Structure formats: C-alpha cells, structure tokens
Amino acid sequence: MREFLDMNGYGTYVWSAYGIAIGGLVLSVYLARRQLRLARDEARRRLAMQEVS
C-alpha cells in the first residue's frame, strides 16, 4: 500500500494531479445542479409575481 501511494517517488505529483482533476469534476456537477435549482426558484417567483399583477 505504501509503495502504491509512493508511486516510485512521484506520489506528490501524481496524487495532487488526480485530486485537482476529480475536485474539478465534483465542483462542476455541484455548481450545475445549484444553477438549475436557482433558476427554478427564480422562475417560480417570476410566475407568482405575474399572478399577483
């Protein structure tokens, strides 16, 4: 296990690169879902405003 993590001495480079790559994916999916939720809330408010006026 230690040998696997060490990556022949390149562990820091390999793991930080993979960390950034996966972090970028997770963040992108999270932000996209958040945008969709915000847009829905906004549309709901807009429709409610139209009903009032």
Place this chain on the structure above:
Amino acid sequence: MNWVWFHRFGSPPYFYRMAGRWAPWFLALAALLLPVGLYGGLAVAPTDYYQSDVFRIIYVHVPTAYLSVMTYTWMALAAAVALIWRIKVCHAIAAACAPAGAMFTAVALATGMIWGQPTWGTYWAWDPRIISELFVLFFFLGYIALRGAIEDRDRADRSSAVLAVVGVVNVPIVHYSVDWWNSLHQGPTLMRADGPAMPMSMAWPLLVMLASYTFFFVAIMLMRARAEVLRRERGGAWLREELARLGAAT
C-alpha cells in the same frame, strides 16, 4: 429527409424535458466509468520505462485537455447556429458550455504544470502548446465575463456568441502547435495516423477516462442548459405545468 426532429429541439419545452430525461443517464454512466478508469490508470497500467509512475498523470491530463478543446468547439458551433438561425435554445447550450470548459482547461493546465516539474524541470514554459491552451482559458473566462457584464439577455447572447465564434481559431492552433513549432510538449500519443503509440494495457484506461469525461461534460452541459432555458422563459403554460409537477413531487 425529415427535419421535424431538428425543429423540435429548438422548442424550449421539448428541449427542457428531453435534457431532463437524458442528463441523469449521462451522469450515471460518467460516474460508473470514472472509478474504472482511475483504477486502470493508477493500478493496472504498467509503470512507464522512461517516465516511471509520473506518466500516470496522462490519465487526467489528456482527457481534460481534449475536453477543453472539444467543449470550445461545441460552444462555438452552438453559438454559430444560434446566430445564423436565431435559435434561442442554442444560445442556452453555448452559455451552458463555458463553465465546464473553463474547468477542463484550468485542470488541463494545472495537471500539465504538475507533470512538467519532474519531467521538464519546470512548472511553466512559454511553449506554443501551453500558450495556445492558456488562450482557450482566456476565451472561456472572457465569454463568461462578457455575459455577466451585459444586462439585456438578447444582447448578451449575441455579443458572447460572436466572441465564441471568433475564438474558435484557437482550436486548430492548440491541436497543431506541437507539429508547427518546436515544442517541449510531446506529440500525440493516442490519435496518430499509424495507431496509438502505447500498448493496450496503457491505452484502455485512457479511453475509459476520455469516455467518462465526455459523459460528465454532456451531463453538466444539459443541466446548465436547462437552467438557461428557464431563465429565458417569460411565463408560458408549460413552465407553470412543469414547476407544479415538480412542486408536487418534492
């Protein structure tokens, strides 16, 4: 030739529902392939003779760099279609590409820097491949900033679409930079005329990672395009219906 299907995609309610149906499948497929590709790249692929284990960065660097350029191409294509045929859904699709594209480009540059230090002896070099890729990042960020700066949505759509189309000149430059100029960056490994320059045991995790990243992109793009379609909708019975259905479900 039946063009009905094409026009249907231009209809916001149809696109919104279709995108909603497909996005979870693409996301599930991407999430399923990701651990397979990671396991293959980190544990199964043999250690490289020249670069030792640091070559494993290829499995995250190449897919993000590839997706960076593909996302830009797709964004410019959607923007061009939106400008020429005035299809609003295409403006929504173009706008949905930029944040994912900026992420892919930033990750490609960052992983490239991390790979450069042990192999080239430097994090950064003013190299044609790196500079052209940096310009792709600037175009994505400029596109996002321009949209944010213009209040009127129709004007923001048109101006940013022009910027996206102009920036597409970068795409062939990124691709051919390693052939046209003397570059520190190595040439293509996978997509060569004479076949991949790596054994299958090294190539399959790369193909799986490429597929996973592509599916992630499609899922993210569809989710963001749905949000953009909602923001463009003024009233509309379908929207009321859709939100009511959603409200009942939660």
